Amino acid sequence: MKPEQQKVIIFTDLDGTLLDHYTYSFDAASPTIDRLKKMGAIIVPNTSKTMAEVIELNKKIGLNGAFIIENGAAIVIPKNFLPEKPRGAQWSSGYWIVPFAPKRSHWTGVLSKLAADFNNEFEAFSEMNNERICEVTGLEPSDAELAAQRQFGEPVLWKSSADRQEQFIQQAKKYGASPLIGGRFVHMCGDTNKGKALLWLINEYKRQHHQAAVASIALGDGKNDIAMLEVAGTAVRIASPVHEPPLLTRETRVITTKGYGPVGWTEALNQLVPPTHSNIKEN
Numbered sequence: 001m002k003p004e005q006q007k008v009i010i011f012t013d014l015d016g017t018l019l020d021h022y023t024y025s026f027d028a029a030s031p032t033i034d035r036l037k038k039m040g041a042i043i044v045p046n047t048s049k050t051m052a053e054v055i056e057l058n059k060k061i062g063l064n065g066a067f068i069i070e071n072g073a074a075i076v077i078p079k080n081f082l083p084e085k086p087r088g089a090q091w092s093s094g095y096w097i098v099p100f101a102p103k104r105s106h107w108t109g110v111l112s113k114l115a116a117d118f119n120n121e122f123e124a125f126s127e128m129n130n131e132r133i134c135e136v137t138g139l140e141p142s143d144a145e146l147a148a149q150r151q152f153g154e155p156v157l158w159k160s161s162a163d164r165q166e167q168f169i170q171q172a173k174k175y176g177a178s179p180l181i182g183g184r185f186v187h188m189c190g191d192t193n194k195g196k197a198l199l200w201l202i203n204e205y206k207r208q209h210h211q212a213a214v215a216s217i218a219l220g221d222g223k224n225d226i227a228m229l230e231v232a233g234t235a236v237r238i239a240s241p242v243h244e245p246p247l248l249t250r251e252t253r254v255i256t257t258k259g260y261g262p263v264g265w266t267e268a269l270n271q272l273v274p275p276t277h278s279n280i281k282e283n
Contacts, residue, residue, distance in 0.1 A: 006215045006282065008041040008273060009205070011068070011198050011228055012265070013220035014049055014057065016183050017238045020261040021221075022138070026061055029262035032269050033061065041273060044068065044201065046194045046218070046228055048155070048182050051076055051097075052146040071180050071187050071224050072197035073101040073152030082208050099152065100197065101190035107154040110175045111188060118168050121160035125150065125185070128157075137184065152192075155185035180224040183242070187224065194220075195227030202283050216283045217272055219265055222246060229254075233283050236268040 012018045019026050026033075036043060045054050045067040054067045054076070066077045077086055077096040089096035104126075111124050125148065128136070133144040136157055158165050165186065169179045172188060180187040202214050218225070218232030221240045229235040230250055237245035237256040245256050255271070257264030 006213045007205070007209070008036075008039075008215050008217070009202065010036065010041055010043045010269065010273075011046040011194070011216065011218045011232060012043060013194075013222065013225050013228075013238070014045055014047040014054075016221040016240055016242075016261055017219050017225075018045070018061075018262055018265050019057075021183070021241055024138070024143075026262050029265045030061075032266045033063075035275070036269065036273060037062070039273070039275075042066075044198075046072075046198060046220075046225075048180075048185075048187055048224060050147060050149050051093075051095075051151065052149040053143070056143075056146055066201060068194060068197040068201070070101075070150065070152045071182070071189055072192040072194045072227070073189055074099045075197055075201055082205065084208060086204055098200070100192045100200075101152045104150050104152060104154055107177065107188040110172065110177055111154060111156065113175060114168065114171060117171060118160070118164070121158070121164055122168065122186070123157040123159060125155040125157075153187050153189035155182070155187050157184070158186050181222070182224045183222045183240075193227035194218075194225060195229075195231040198228045199231055199283075214283050217269070219268060220246065221261075231283075234272060236265075236272070238264045238268075 018029055042065050043063055048071045051069050066081050068075050075098040086096050086098055089098045108126055130141055130144050134141055172179050177188050178191045206212055206214055216233040218228040219236040219238055220229055221238040223246050226246045229248055234253045239257045239260050241260050255268050257267050259267045
């Protein structure tokens with residue numbers, strides 16, 4: 001398959017990857033984003049963030065395609081992104097939404113049960129006011145309001161030891177949760193992840209485009225990115241100033257950046273998708 005016949009789809013984590021861990025700036029990546037868009041590459045945010053957050057971020061970044069929210073709990077697809085209605089999609093707020101997980105209220109109910117054994121060892125996002133969300137995330141008040149609009153999962157700020165956190169996770173699994181450890185929070189969610197959502201979107205894109213060749217790249221910096229890094233054609237581990245890169249089982253087509261956040265993002269994609277790009281691993 002010739003490179004020009006491939007559709008390059010880039011699945012990117014946001015916090016700590018496309019967005020700087022401390023400042024949430026994406027300025028270092030802007031020229032590369034513009035170049036990739038002109039080349040016809042599709043950039044898909046794949047994030048723990050909410051739908052409301054990503055809609056606003058996409059406006060700032062200049063993205064208008066599909067995106068994956070709340071660690072793979074749902075895919076949000078603009079009306080004209082695909083030729084026809086996506087399988088299993090529900091029309092809501094001007095988007096096709098494909099859900100893969102129970103609603104947030106289910107997980108806050110699980111947390112209320114866990115509180116009996118882990119009293120004062122965690123703080124749920126739903127219990128935080130806007131000021132507290134700003135404090136623990138570094139977000140501006142307007143952005144914190146968007147972050148609070150979760151639909152499918154519940155972030156938990158862990159306050160106790162790593163050993164107790166592991167006990168908490170194991171106990172949560174007994175209630176049907178599949179907790180994910182992100183950059184700042186433990187995410188209470190169902191049996192969903194960024195990798196499953198990535199594969200669903202690639203398969204749906206190929207189905208609606210007559211099995212077009214798709215070359216996928218995934219970029220992430222945290223443990224909740226592992227699932228998508230494992231299944232993408234090429235995996236990019238973004239260096240972080242606060243933790244080691246996520247450990248992967250795959251050994252081929254893996255890049256680890258030297259630069260942090262959007263600097264590393266640009267570093268990797270300028271290497272993988274230069275102005276005249278060579279063949280990239282297909283899914």
